[in-house]
Structures are given as C-alpha cells and as structure tokens.
Amino acid sequence: MSSTAGKIAVIDYGMGNLRSVWQALVHVANGKEIVVTADPAEVAAAERVVFPGQGAMPDCMRELDARGLRAAVLEAAKSKPFLGICIGLQMLFEHSEEGDVPGLGVFAGRVRRFPADKMHSPQGDKLKVPHMGWNEVRQIRPHALWQGIEDGARFYFVHSYFVDPVDRDTIAGTTDYGLPFTSAVARDNIFAIQCHPEKSAHAGLALLANFIQWQP
Amino acid sequence: MGLAKRIIPCLDVTAGRVVKGTNFVDLRDAGDPVEIARRYDAQGADEVTFLDITASSDQRDIILHIVEACASQVFIPLTVGGGVRTVADVRRLLNAGADKVSMNTAAVTNPDLVAEASAKVGNQCIVVAIDAKQVAPGQWEVFTHGGRNRTGLAVVDWARRVQQLGAGEILLTSMDRDGTKNGFDLALTRAVSDAVDIPVIASGGVGNLQHLADGVSIGGADAVLAASIFHFGEYTVRQAKEYMHERGIEVRL
Numbered sequence: 001m002s003s004t005a006g007k008i009a010v011i012d013y014g015m016g017n018l019r020s021v022w023q024a025l026v027h028v029a030n031g032k033e034i035v036v037t038a039d040p041a042e043v044a045a046a047e048r049v050v051f052p053g054q055g056a057m058p059d060c061m062r063e064l065d066a067r068g069l070r071a072a073v074l075e076a077a078k079s080k081p082f083l084g085i086c087i088g089l090q091m092l093f094e095h096s097e098e099g100d101v102p103g104l105g106v107f108a109g110r111v112r113r114f115p116a117d118k119m120h121s122p123q124g125d126k127l128k129v130p131h132m133g134w135n136e137v138r139q140i141r142p143h144a145l146w147q148g149i150e151d152g153a154r155f156y157f158v159h160s161y162f163v164d165p166v167d168r169d170t171i172a173g174t175t176d177y178g179l180p181f182t183s184a185v186a187r188d189n190i191f192a193i194q195c196h197p198e199k200s201a202h203a204g205l206a207l208l209a210n211f212i213q214w215q216p
Numbered sequence: 217m218g219l220a221k222r223i224i225p226c227l228d229v230t231a232g233r234v235v236k237g238t239n240f241v242d243l244r245d246a247g248d249p250v251e252i253a254r255r256y257d258a259q260g261a262d263e264v265t266f267l268d269i270t271a272s273s274d275q276r277d278i279i280l281h282i283v284e285a286c287a288s289q290v291f292i293p294l295t296v297g298g299g300v301r302t303v304a305d306v307r308r309l310l311n312a313g314a315d316k317v318s319m320n321t322a323a324v325t326n327p328d329l330v331a332e333a334s335a336k337v338g339n340q341c342i343v344v345a346i347d348a349k350q351v352a353p354g355q356w357e358v359f360t361h362g363g364r365n366r367t368g369l370a371v372v373d374w375a376r377r378v379q380q381l382g383a384g385e386i387l388l389t390s391m392d393r394d395g396t397k398n399g400f401d402l403a404l405t406r407a408v409s410d411a412v413d414i415p416v417i418a419s420g421g422v423g424n425l426q427h428l429a430d431g432v433s434i435g436g437a438d439a440v441l442a443a444s445i446f447h448f449g450e451y452t453v454r455q456a457k458e459y460m461h462e463r464g465i466e467v468r469l
Contacts, residue, residue: 017310023288055338128415130340134220134262134468154468158340176218199293
C-alpha cells in the first residue's frame with residue numbers, strides 16, 4: 001500500500017478558507033488522515049476527495065485551472081467517493097449564470113441566480129439574497145449520506161446561485177427559497193450539496209461522517 | 217417552510233477574555249470565550265459572534281487564537297468583528313477560522329475596504345456593522361468609534377451604499393437602545409431591512425424574549441443578536457427559539 005492510501009484529500013485551489021472543512025472532517029474522521037492539498041498527485045492517490053468552494057464561480061474555475069487541478073478533479077469524480085460542497089457543487093455543472101462561465105460538465109445543467117421576481121415568501125415578505133442561514137433539506141431519495149439525518153433537517157446555506165440539473169434523477173435533496181431548488185445531487189460515486197455541512201452542527205457532521213464511511 | 221430566522225449570541229472579548237461575566241452555573245471558566253461558544257452551540261445557537269474590544273494593538277493577535285480554538289470545536293458559523301482595518305486583517309481572521317468578518321468604523325473611513333475585501337474573499341464573508349442613533353423622528357445617523365463620533369451619514373443611505381460596495385450582511389445596532397433592555401429600535405430595523413436586499417441582523421436593547429420576536433415580526437430582521445440575556449442565564453437560546461416558534465416564527469429547533 002502507498003503511504004497515501006486511506007487519505008481524504010480536500011482540494012485546495014486557493015479560493016477561500018478550507019480550515020472549517022478540514023476541521024469538521026478531522027472531527028469525524030475516526031483517525032483517517034485529512035489532507036488539504038493543491039497537488040494533483042495527492043488528489044489522485046487519495047481514497048476519497050472533498051471538493052469545496054466559496055466566493056464567485058468564475059474565480060473558482062480560473063484558479064482551479066491555474067493550479068492545474070482540473071484533470072485531477074475530473075478523474076476523482078469518475079473514480080472515487082467524491083463530495084462537492086457549495087461552489088464545489090456548482091462547478092460540476094455545465095455552465096453558470098455567475099460571470100457566464102462554463103463549469104466542469106460532470107452533470108448536465110446550468111447554475112442559475114435566484115430570480116428577483118420569486119424572492120418573496122408565501123406570506124409576501126421579501127426574501128434576501130444571498131440565501132443565508134439554516135434551511136430545510138428534503139431528502140428526495142434514499143442515500144447513504146442521509147443516514148441518521150432526519151428528512152427535512154436544517155443545514156447552513158450561503159449562496160446566491162443554485163444548480164438546475166437536466167437529469168432530474170440525480171436530484172438527492174431539495175430546499176425551498178422563493179422556489180424549490182436542488183440542494184443536493186448524487187450519482188454513482190458523487191454526492192454534492194449546496195449547503196455547508198462543516199457549519200451545520202450535528203446534521204452536517206453526520207453527513208461528513210457518512211461520507212467518510214461511504215462505499216458507493 | 218423555509219429559511220429560519222437566526223438567533224446569534226454575541227460575546228465581547230478583550231485580551232482573550234469575555235468582558236461581561238456570565239453566570240452559567242457549571243462553566244469551568246466563565247471568562248473563556250471558547251467554552252461559552254460551545255455552550256451556546258449546545259443550546260442551539262445559529263451562529264456566534266465575537267466582538268474584539270481589545271484596546272491595545274499589541275494584544276490584537278490573541279483573538280486569532282480564540283478563533284482557532286473555537287473553530288476546531290464549534291461547527292456553526294462564527295463572525296468576528298472589532299479593530300478590522302485592512303484586507304489583511306480580514307484574511308487573518310478568516311484563515312484562523314472565522315466564517316464572516318465584521319467591519320464598522322473602517323468601513324466608514326475607508327469604504328473601499330468593503331469593496332476590496334468583498335472582491336477578495338466574497339461578499340458572504342463581509343458583514344458591515346452600523347451603529348445608529350436617532351436624530352429626528354424616522355431619521356437615524358451613523359456613528360463610529362463605539363458611538364462617540366458622528367459621521368453625517370443617514371443610516372438607510374449608508375446601508376444601501378454598503379450593499380452596493382459588497383457587504384453580504386448588515387449588523388444594525390441601535391446606540392439609543394444598546395444596554396437599555398427596552399427592546400430593539402423596531403422602526404430603525406424595519407427601515408433598513410426594507411431598504412436593502414441583503415440580510416439584516418438586529419442588535420441593541422434586547423431585555424426579554426418578546427423583544428427578539430418583535431425584531432423579526434415587526435422589525436423585519438433576518439436574524440437577532442443579543443448578549444446579556446443569554447450571558448447572565450436569564451434565558452437559554454433554546455428558550456428563545458421555542459418562544460419564537462410558538463409565535464409562528466420559523467426557527468431551527
């Protein structure tokens with residue numbers, strides 16, 4: 001076995017702070033080693049991969065390419081347990097309205113901004129963008145990463161854009177904010193979620209613990 | 217069902233210690249911000265805010281260690297404010313484990329800081345704190361330096377401006393109400409919340425649970441921040457949420 005066997009790689013393409021993700025994973029890792037890395041070889045050698053992201057998607061795509069990580073991400077998304085978080089979910093899609101940029105195209109579909117004409121609650125109150133705070137995630141279908149998490153549990157969100165998958169069978173979770181939107185997708189070895197499990201208290205830690213155990 | 221209104225306990229920290237004593241009965245160390253933050257997390261707080269009021273600049277780095285320790289144990293969002301003057305300050309706090317950084321006086325004296333920081337780290341990380349005092353019926357002015365200095369800026373105009381500059385959230389404190397326990401300035405809260413599209417956190421004046429509920433249902437706030445009612449054990453965050461829930465306000469229970 002190589003020295004990297006069993007490692008969980010958090011991909012670091014220089015956008016924002018990965019400490020929270022790393023710390024939450026360490027908290028549930030049960031002794032598994034978590035590495036934050038910008039090295040494609042280390043990503044390739046890892047047992048499983050976490051693909052986080054924050055900030056603006058055009059910047060994230062640019063930095064990913066600037067660090068030569070695109071191929072490593074695409075390969076990991078084909079071959080090993082893969083968890084996308086926030087912009088890490090959005091980047092898996094074909095295109096984003098944010099900056100009108102192409103994404104990685106792992107999932108067919110586009111990333112859209114919350115439409116201004118829908119940003120009011122059923123009671124008529126104005127809904128703010130970014131969608132910031134704790135909202136419910138409906139589990140649209142069973143998945144290993146939902147294990148032990150109540151259907152409708154609240155997770156912490158911060159985002160202004162959401163994914164709109166072409167293949168509706170990939171939708172694993174939905175959330176309401178002015179309109180119902182896709183808050184989690186899953187296919188084969190990939191699970192990706194819009195909220196921040198690393199900041200979502202018990203529900204989020206449970207999801208990360210499930211990911212570490214997951215055998216897709 | 218939808219987005220929950222947030223309840224945010226705030227801790228004033230100086231040189232690494234919580235300023236106002238707490239009377240949680242079983243705390244090992246009542247002045248330890250990390251232990252108190254853990255307690256609030258256990259009670260169901262939606263976020264925690266640290267306000268660093270350290271006067272001397274050579275003790276500024278202490279907050280970074282507090283943030284690091286907190287972020288390794290508390291898995292809810294952490295906002296840190298106080299003495300933030302440069303993008304480098306913002307970065308240091310984020311790198312230590314803060315999720316959002318709040319700026320107040322520096323945003324007024326150097327609005328470009330808001331724009332620059334937001335462009336660098338994303339607007340979701342940038343909170344602009346506004347200290348407001350009423351100057352006429354329905355009119356409020358922005359004050360800085362802990363409420364000592366007038367700026368001539370109208371609060372509603374400044375709130376719109378910081379949104380344009382790239383603030384992701386506004387922490388709105390009524391200096392008239394702060395410390396009074398008479399409740400939020402609801403007209404102020406409503407005026408700012410209606411004027412901007414980013415979330416507004418109401419602050420200043422909470423003395424009971426009804427005040428928290430009013431901040432949301434009358435003031436239109438997206439989140440409510442309080443210090444003393446939680447520190448002195450008058451109410452737990454859980455009790456506050458149950459109270460709001462019973463009044464039809466959506467909360468994370």
